[in-house]
Amino acid sequence: MSTATSNQNIATRPGPVGLAVHCKGVTKHFGKGDSKVLALRGVDLDIKYGELMMLVGPSGCGKTTLISVIAGILDRDAGECTVFGADFANLSGGARTKWRGANIGFVFQQFNLLPTLTAAENVAVPLMILGEGRHAAVKRAYDVLATVGLADRGKSLPSQLSGGQQQRVAIARALIHQPRLIVCDEPTSALDAVTGHTVMRLLKGVAMAQDRALVIVTHDARIFGFADRVASMNDGSVVSVGTPAELEAVHRH
Amino acid sequence: MNFVALKMLVGDRGKYFGIVLGIAFAAMLITQQSSIFVGLMTRTFGFITDTGYPDIWVMDPKVQFIDDTKPMQDIRLYRVRGVEGVRSAVPLYKGILRARLPNGTFQNCNVIGLDDATLTGGPPKMIQGEIAYLRRADGVIVDKVGAEGRLARPVLDDQGKPVLDEQGKPLPPIPLKVGDVLEINDKRAIVVGICQVQRTFQSQPVIYTTYSRAINFAPRERRLMSFICVDAATNANDPQTPEAKAANIQALCDRIEQRTGLLALPGKAFSWKTVMYFIKFTGIPINFGIAVVLGFLVGTAIAGQTFYQFTSDNIKQFGAIKAMGTSNSRLLGMIVLQAVVVGLVGYGLGIGAAAGFGYITKGSELAFRLLPETLLVTGVAIALICVLASMLALVKVVRVEPAIVFK
Numbered sequence: 001m002s003t004a005t006s007n008q009n010i011a012t013r014p015g016p017v018g019l020a021v022h023c024k025g026v027t028k029h030f031g032k033g034d035s036k037v038l039a040l041r042g043v044d045l046d047i048k049y050g051e052l053m054m055l056v057g058p059s060g061c062g063k064t065t066l067i068s069v070i071a072g073i074l075d076r077d078a079g080e081c082t083v084f085g086a087d088f089a090n091l092s093g094g095a096r097t098k099w100r101g102a103n104i105g106f107v108f109q110q111f112n113l114l115p116t117l118t119a120a121e122n123v124a125v126p127l128m129i130l131g132e133g134r135h136a137a138v139k140r141a142y143d144v145l146a147t148v149g150l151a152d153r154g155k156s157l158p159s160q161l162s163g164g165q166q167q168r169v170a171i172a173r174a175l176i177h178q179p180r181l182i183v184c185d186e187p188t189s190a191l192d193a194v195t196g197h198t199v200m201r202l203l204k205g206v207a208m209a210q211d212r213a214l215v216i217v218t219h220d221a222r223i224f225g226f227a228d229r230v231a232s233m234n235d236g237s238v239v240s241v242g243t244p245a246e247l248e249a250v251h252r253h
Numbered sequence: 254m255n256f257v258a259l260k261m262l263v264g265d266r267g268k269y270f271g272i273v274l275g276i277a278f279a280a281m282l283i284t285q286q287s288s289i290f291v292g293l294m295t296r297t298f299g300f301i302t303d304t305g306y307p308d309i310w311v312m313d314p315k316v317q318f319i320d321d322t323k324p325m326q327d328i329r330l331y332r333v334r335g336v337e338g339v340r341s342a343v344p345l346y347k348g349i350l351r352a353r354l355p356n357g358t359f360q361n362c363n364v365i366g367l368d369d370a371t372l373t374g375g376p377p378k379m380i381q382g383e384i385a386y387l388r389r390a391d392g393v394i395v396d397k398v399g400a401e402g403r404l405a406r407p408v409l410d411d412q413g414k415p416v417l418d419e420q421g422k423p424l425p426p427i428p429l430k431v432g433d434v435l436e437i438n439d440k441r442a443i444v445v446g447i448c449q450v451q452r453t454f455q456s457q458p459v460i461y462t463t464y465s466r467a468i469n470f471a472p473r474e475r476r477l478m479s480f481i482c483v484d485a486a487t488n489a490n491d492p493q494t495p496e497a498k499a500a501n502i503q504a505l506c507d508r509i510e511q512r513t514g515l516l517a518l519p520g521k522a523f524s525w526k527t528v529m530y531f532i533k534f535t536g537i538p539i540n541f542g543i544a545v546v547l548g549f550l551v552g553t554a555i556a557g558q559t560f561y562q563f564t565s566d567n568i569k570q571f572g573a574i575k576a577m578g579t580s581n582s583r584l585l586g587m588i589v590l591q592a593v594v595v596g597l598v599g600y601g602l603g604i605g606a607a608a609g610f611g612y613i614t615k616g617s618e619l620a621f622r623l624l625p626e627t628l629l630v631t632g633v634a635i636a637l638i639c640v641l642a643s644m645l646a647l648v649k650v651v652r653v654e655p656a657i658v659f660k
């Protein structure tokens with residue numbers, strides 16, 4: 001049975017068999033002619049169910065490009081890439097958008113909350129995208145806001161919240177529709193160290209589940225410890241994958 | 254997602270008002286300028302309307318519009334009366350004559366002579382006196398604006414200097430009133446009533462009198478009759494639908510033209526002929542056309558620009574909801590909804606403002622006539638503005654790579 005086009009809820013979806021994410025030889029370029037950039041030069045990366053994978057590497061090495069390909073918001077040039085067994089390349093534009101809406105949660109560096117919506121309404125957006133009515137969605141949003149410790153800020157506008165609070169709202173938004181893959185691009189780099197730690201603890205605490213995977217792109221060495229494994233990228237490829245301890249050992253030598 | 258679209262739109266008050274005001278401005282300008290245009294055009298045939306639309310106006314074939322009188326011999330009247338299907342045909346005099354006011358000054362007046370027997374085609378509204386008073390010796394009825402304006406008598410002292418009030422301003426002139434005597438072409442006329450007429454392009458005071466008195470006032474000439482007003486005979490067997498009636502009238506017009514060699518037009522057609530003359534031979538329509546087009550362009554520019562700006566400013570938000578699984582067709586729906594909302598609100602405010610303007614200037618000299626058709630035209634224009642603006646925005650949103658959200 002293929003999960004490719006399904007967006008069934010967790011209760012009925014298949015358990016963790018195989019890999020959550022499987023990438024092999026993924027390439028991606030931008031531009032053409034003289035300005036052509038090879039952003040990904042054959043990326044191999046597997047992410048297991050229940051795993052928190054961090055992507056690290058120097059600026060411009062292709063981390064954002066890679067998670068964009070994995071999340072189905074960028075097309076790869078070549079190579080294999082399946083997410084829960086589904087390959088976006090096989091899906092039409094509409095089906096892919098729908099699949100993404102049901103299965104992937106996003107956390108962005110700049111939070112990307114809608115400034116004119118309240119915190120609760122922002123959190124409710126993914127449910128509304130999936131067709132849930134506004135009232136039910138906002139009601140559910142309050143429950144999820146409670147899990148990130150913002151039960152009493154549901155009516156606040158993003159501009160009335162601190163950076164850390166906004167990122168927690170964004171995490172609640174990434175979780176509300178119970179997606180199986182959550183991708184985060186630099187979720188802590190706009191936050192101070194203490195807030196970043198709080199957000200990571202929260203993310204790990206509320207987001208991790210046996211049938212779910214998390215990919216977090218980061219520069220922030222202080223949060224490596226939260227990862228199950230860390231993939232180091234350089235110049236468009238993944239050069240090593242290991243536990244945080246292994247990574248640290250490599251760096252020490 | 255409609256909720257999200259609306260909240261995105263109205264949540265940013267400043268921009269929302271900017272867009273709405275742009276559209277409201279366009280709607281107001283288009284409606285207002287069109288209404289003034291319609292108002293002015295209505296004035297061109299104000300006299301035809303005042304005369305009460307006799308079924309048919311008969312005139313010299315060279316007449317181009319209502320104020321362009323080409324006198325006919327009285328004998329024509331009898332010819333017209335002889336045409337089968339004519340129930341009544343009465344003469345009408347319309348001409349500019351010189352009146353001498355009680356204080357000795359002269360003023361050109363638009364003198365209307367009504368059929369002595371029936372007095373048909375009189376002023377639409379009497380303020381003082383009755384139309385029937387025209388039967389009194391030398392009786393004339395003067396229009397209110399003329400009586401209070403050009404026919405009014407300035408207050409002068411013995412030396413002929415204006416009398417001043419405490420603030421040093423001349424006292425207001427005394428309006429011409431019932432009982433006052435004036436001379437029209439050296440012939441005595443006495444005011445027996447004050448009436449109200451529609452404003453026309455002729456600024457002279459309007460003086461109503463009987464046909465025979467009018468031609469007595471006028472310089473001696475062989476031809477004096479300006480128009481023949483004809484009512485068609487009806488009989489109980491005639492079909493009664495408006496179309497059938499119009500066809501009957503048209504058939505009678507054709508018959509009159511055939512038998513008399515004169516021009517015969519139904520009242521509405523004569524009004525149109527007059528309007529078309531003004532449209533063809535004066536710069537008025539072009540000037541207003543330009544104002545209407547300008548309103549449209551300015552509105553499109555402002556509304557399009559602000560709406561496009563709104564979308565551009567929110568492009569990352571659109572990208573985010575696109576990344577989170579909103580399809581292009583859904584985004585289209587959201588933008589159309591936003592455009593419809595600003596369009597409707599802007600349209601409402603705009604035509605409201607235009608109607609308010611019309612209400613405030615009601616009864617003033619300003620020509621303003623707001624037709625339902627004008628509202629429709631404005632609506633279409635605003636819809637077009639919204640379509641243009643949202644298409645610009647849409648191209649932007651559909652093109653946006655959801656990957657922008659990571660930037």
Ligand SMILES: Nc1ncnc2c1ncn2[C@@H]1O[C@H](COP(=O)(O)OP(=O)(O)OP(=O)(O)O)[C@@H](O)[C@H]1O
Binds near residue numbers: 037038066
């Ligand atoms: N839309 C684009 N058009 C052209 N080039 C791009 C585009 N997006 C990324 N690139 C290029 O691709 C390469 C990889 O970019 P990417 O954003 O994936 O790097 P990154 O590892 O996320 O960097 P950072 O840590 O600075 O966010 C870079 O050289 C970048 O300039």
Ligand SMILES: [Mg+2]
Binds near residue numbers: 063064065185
């Ligand atoms: Mg990046």
